[in-house]
Amino acid sequence: MSGLHIREHWIDTASGKLFAQQWVPLQAQGAPIVLLHDSLGCVALWRDFPAQLAQATGHQVIAYDRLGFGRSDAHPGRLRLGFVENEAQQGFTALREYFDIADFIVFGHSVGGGMAVACAAAFASQCMGLITESAQAFVEARTLEGIRSADQQFAEPGQLQRLERYHGSKAQWVLRAWVDNWLAEDFADWNLDTVLAQVRCPLLSLHGDNDEFGSSAHPERLVALAGGPGVARLLQGCGHVPHREQAEVVLAEVVQFLQ
Known part of the structure; x- marks a missing residue:
């Protein structure tokens, strides 16, 4: 991408060690945008989106692999109840x-959206803006059905x-960190x-x-219960990965939001 400095950290x-990548526009402005990936994700799976986001907004963008994911070190144990909220104090x-x-x-x-909420809550005076994409606000039947279906697909050769x-x-x-946590009985009321x-x-x-992996009840609940002003955007004909399926729409929404 022209006009961007891209660095690995x-x-x-x-x-353990965490891998992070940084996309810095030549005339970077405003607060950095930190990206939090989904349950099976990592920096590499954001693909071109971080670069597109940095160029569209003029903000530097930083993404990292949570412990156990991507190029970061292996997780020493297993994820426990509270892992969504705890990421704010950890990685x-x-x-x-x-x-x-x-x-x-x-x-x-996705689950990174829930973690983003936790980060915005934990550091309320430093968080200038919160953007969630396909985030789950609670455990919904559709979420569990989607996870069971994906688990069966991954079992195939x-x-x-x-x-x-x-x-x-x-x-x-x-x-297993994704499937077993979400399907666990003690996670049902999360x-x-x-x-x-x-x-x-x-x-x-x-x-x-x-x-x-979730109905429109999620963005509705996020906006209704957030302590700051909120807006929900339902993207037509779009599935669980809007930044890949409708990147231009997502970028336009984010640019408008940041203005």
Whole structure:
């Protein structure tokens, strides 16, 4: 991408190294946008979107692989109940300290959207904007059906290799961390209600009307319960990955939101 400095970083934490990548426009402005990936995601799976986002907004964009994902170190154990909320104090805090970030904008996809809410709540005075994409605000039947279906697909020969391409030997852990946590009995009552009330910044909630992992009840609940002003945008004919399926629409919405 022309006009962008792209840099790779390794962040030391008590639990292991985190991989991060940074896209910096030549005339960078405003608070950095931090990207939080989905349950099976990593920096590489954002593909061209971070560069497009940096160019469209003029803000620097930073994405990182959570511990256990992508190029970051393996997770020492298994994810526990509370992992969505806890990311604000874990990888996200390590990233802010490494880059010396004060004010920030946070953008999360799917479960990363829930983590973005937690980050905006935990650092309410420093969060200038919160963007969620295909985020789950609670555990919905459609979410669980989508996860069960995906779990069956990954059980078929050769399917796990799709994850190994991005997560290497951690692929099986990544899959189980997603499926087993969401389908666990003690996760059934999970929601973001309490955390949402602590958010103070503006919120943009993007959601595809064909999202196989959640209905429009999610963006509606996010906007209704957030402590700051919020707007929900339902994208027509769009599934669970709007930044890939309708990148131009997503970029236009984000640019308008940031203005």
